[in-house]
Amino acid sequence: MKCDRCENTVVYSRKYSGENLCSDCFSKSIIHKTTKTISKYNMIESGDVVGVAVSGGKDSLSLLQVMKKISLDHNFKLKAITVDEGIPGYRDEALKIVEEFCKKLNVEHKVYPYSSLFGTTLEQTLELRDNEKISSCSICGILRRRAIDYGATDLGVDVIATGHNLDDMLQTFIINIISGDTKKIGWMDPDTSKNKIRKIKPFCDIYENEIVFYAFTNEIPFQSEECPHMNEGIRTEIRNFLNSLEKTRSGIKNNMYKSILKISTTLKDSNNSEWRICSKCGNECTGEMCSVCSTLTNLRLN
Numbered sequence: 001m002k003c004d005r006c007e008n009t010v011v012y013s014r015k016y017s018g019e020n021l022c023s024d025c026f027s028k029s030i031i032h033k034t035t036k037t038i039s040k041y042n043m044i045e046s047g048d049v050v051g052v053a054v055s056g057g058k059d060s061l062s063l064l065q066v067m068k069k070i071s072l073d074h075n076f077k078l079k080a081i082t083v084d085e086g087i088p089g090y091r092d093e094a095l096k097i098v099e100e101f102c103k104k105l106n107v108e109h110k111v112y113p114y115s116s117l118f119g120t121t122l123e124q125t126l127e128l129r130d131n132e133k134i135s136s137c138s139i140c141g142i143l144r145r146r147a148i149d150y151g152a153t154d155l156g157v158d159v160i161a162t163g164h165n166l167d168d169m170l171q172t173f174i175i176n177i178i179s180g181d182t183k184k185i186g187w188m189d190p191d192t193s194k195n196k197i198r199k200i201k202p203f204c205d206i207y208e209n210e211i212v213f214y215a216f217t218n219e220i221p222f223q224s225e226e227c228p229h230m231n232e233g234i235r236t237e238i239r240n241f242l243n244s245l246e247k248t249r250s251g252i253k254n255n256m257y258k259s260i261l262k263i264s265t266t267l268k269d270s271n272n273s274e275w276r277i278c279s280k281c282g283n284e285c286t287g288e289m290c291s292v293c294s295t296l297t298n299l300r301l302n
């Protein structure tokens, strides 16, 4: 079968839109979609230094490559931030891949280990838990966000970009609903241009399977080893559930995302919680203590 846009052979059928694309046109469509998302949500300003959080997985490495391509005809620069959680046997492969990939793309890259930032690795932190009420990924996520913020300041970047895709957004929405964390739904609005620390997700309009296909077709060497904690939380179950719905009802994930955008914009506007300063570390937060300090304090008290 012939590509809808050129004479080449089709390698990808976009079910929800009915498009049939060759490898080249598919990759161009991902770059075009990302560029459109960046401009739609005012994600990058002219002259910005963008710090891409690169874990070594398919999403973040694809994002780095797509952003590099976009930067060639736009006025922004790239730097790469990698966090080392200290998970034995897991990060080593990724660190090597990221280092080589950044070198190939000529992007400055720096690694920030939990051990030097928080005086503890993720594994040591998990051992301090007296029960599994707080999931590994919740603790890891809280520490990772702080580590990336630290890296962003250290490297002097104006905006932080992460590889979260549309599927990640849907899963996060459902997790926030399940846990009653409605305030966080307001934080899901992709336009963060008025925030003090700007965090952008340029792949937020793209399905996960399309990022996987982009990585595959562009021969991006992503990490094969999965984190040993990956299936401990509910995220994988939600992911499989949404994929099973999409399988028989193409486009259902796009529809759901459109609704989430409306909800998050409304909630963001009505979320007028005042920002405060953490009594322990001086970072911005909404309570007496920030989530990093309260997590570490609670674990050490156990």
Ligand code: SF4
Pocket (backbone or CB within 6 Å): 085, 136, 137, 138, 140, 141, 227, 228, 229, 230
């Ligand atoms: S799967 Fe969970 S524990 Fe593993 S790196 Fe990701 S957030 Fe951290």
Ligand SMILES: [Zn+2]
Pocket (backbone or CB within 6 Å): 003, 004, 005, 006, 007, 008, 021, 022, 023, 024, 025, 026
């Ligand atoms: Zn084509």
Ligand SMILES: [Zn+2]
Pocket (backbone or CB within 6 Å): 278, 279, 280, 281, 282, 283, 289, 290, 291, 292, 293, 294
């Ligand atoms: Zn704090």
